[in-house]
Amino acid sequence: MNLLLRAATIYDPQSAYHLQKQNILIEKGIITYIGPDDKEADKVVELEGLCVSTGWVDMNAFTGEPGLEHREDLQSLAAAAARGGFTEVVCFPNTAPVVQSKGSIHFIKHGALGLPVTLHPTATVTTDAQGKDLTEMIDLHHAGAVAFTDGTNPLQGADVLIKALQYLQLFNGLLLNRPDHSRLSEHGQMHEGQASTRLGMKGIPAIAEEVMVTRDLQILSYTGGKLHFSLVSTAASIEAIRKAKQAGLQVTCDVASYQAAFTDETILPFDTNYKVLPPFRSEIDVEAIKQGLLDNTIDALVSAHQPHDTEAKKLEFDLADFGIINLETAFAVAITNLTDALSLEQIIEKFTSGPRRILGLAQPKIETGQVANLTLFHPNLTWTPTEEETASKSRNSPFYGKPLTGKVIGTFHKQQLVLSHTF
Structure with a gap:
């Protein structure tokens, strides 16, 4: 299929056409023309205000397959990702069983071959993600694991973290860790503050994250290697990472796009669709997140897509599982809540070149002769997510019924066009 993107504004700092409105012709998956001339094509995508960037x-996304397919499988994950503008997704290893073997890596990679999205599996750092014995990370790396993490189980043991960072240096591997001191956050339900006290809920203190960020940075300084913090959420954590970067440590971090959408004071009390980990923090923390994104202390925005079945969410707040789905809304949530601090270019960078730099992935370009890996979007269109239109198998989202700004129009990847917008 030949595809023409008509009068699309290009967002790609690597391209000679950056911020220019051009026609883009794609033939057999290759960009063959960029310029003002109109071209014949089997399919034309035309929309006033259409923008295009690299995919x-x-x-940070979870798939239920293998073992938890009722929450999400590879097909529904890819469908949700494409609708949300993502052409590549890093899958965390917390499946049943966890991803800790070459067979598990191959299962995910081969299962995604025909899908419009490339899935990048991660593997666990420790056996069964229990934080004790290291997995065969060299073999898993050669099998295709892009990074190593215990995912929802943060590494608690300092000795394990030291060994993992040293081991990963044998092949320049990347360790992902969510900073959380499990004893300090144990039984916590939301951010520890006035709101948690008012609601009578046990809080998750900011220090539960911050003490682990400090510890992990000290260990990184001792061992060397590459460390990425997943889902930072507090002002002190961001400041510690900022200083570590200035000191020359190989440290990066990301934040969930939804973390700027709410605070502990603005969530709907006892609605489990607002129960996330780390929790929605204070207004001071939200402002620190915006500043961290602005000065590149925070390298990437992520969906933190964590699907759950109805039985895991329609419970009393203290019994419900943490996590929400966000692949389809991640971009719109970012545009809606971050454009008071960041430009559109800066937000797009956090979804494109930022993650690829961290993971060591190839950077696609919007240039003639290049393989087309593209996301089509409109930054000013407003829309309202609904359960009926969700591609995910799960429905645990706080954004249903809430108007959002920023609409994904579609994706083009692996010679497959997926349109998310009705023309």
Whole structure:
């Protein structure tokens, strides 16, 4: 299929056409023309205000397959990702069983071959993600694991973290870790503050994250290697990472796009669709997140897409699982809540070149002769997510019924066009 993107504004700093409105012709998956001339094509995408960038990458998503397919499978994950503008998705290893073997890596990679999205599997750092014995990370790396993480189980043991960072240096591997001191956050339900006290809920203190960020940075300084913090959420954590970067440590971090959408004071009390980990923090923390994105202390925006079945969410707040789905809304949530601090170019960078730099992935370009890996979007269109239109198998989202600004029009990747917008 030949595809023409008519009068699309290009967002790609690597391209000679950056911020220019051009026609883009794609033939057999290759960009063959960029310029003002109209071209014949089997399919034309035309929309006033249409924008195009290199395909977006999500660094933090969970699939239920294998073992938890009722929450999400590879097909529904890819469908949700494409609708959300993502052409590449990093899958965390917390499946049943966890991803800790070459067979598990191959299962995900081969299962995604025919899908419009490339899935990048991660593998666990420790056996069964229990934080004790290291997995065979060299073999898993050669099998295709892009990084190593215990995912929802943050590494608690300092000795394990030291060994993992040293081991990963044998092949320049990347360790992802969510900073959380499990004993300090144990039984917590939301951010520890006035709101949690008012609601009578046990809080998750900011220090539960911050003490682990400080510890992990000290260990990184001792061992060397590459460390990425997943889902930072507090002002002190961001400041510690900022200083570590200035000191020359190989440290990066990301934040969930939804973290700027709410605070502990603005969530709907006892609605489990607002129960996330780390929790929605204070207004001071939200402002620190915006500043961290602005000065590149925070390298990437992620969806933190964590599907759950109804039985895991329609419970009393203290019994419900943490996590929400966000692949389809990640971009719109970012545009809606971050454009008071960041430009559109800066937000797009956090979904494109930022994640690829961290993961060491190839950077596609919007140039003639290049393989087309593209996301089509309109930054000013407003829309309202609904359960009926969700591609995910799960429905645990706080954004249903809430108007959002910023609409994904579609994706083009692996010679497949997926349109998310009705013309």
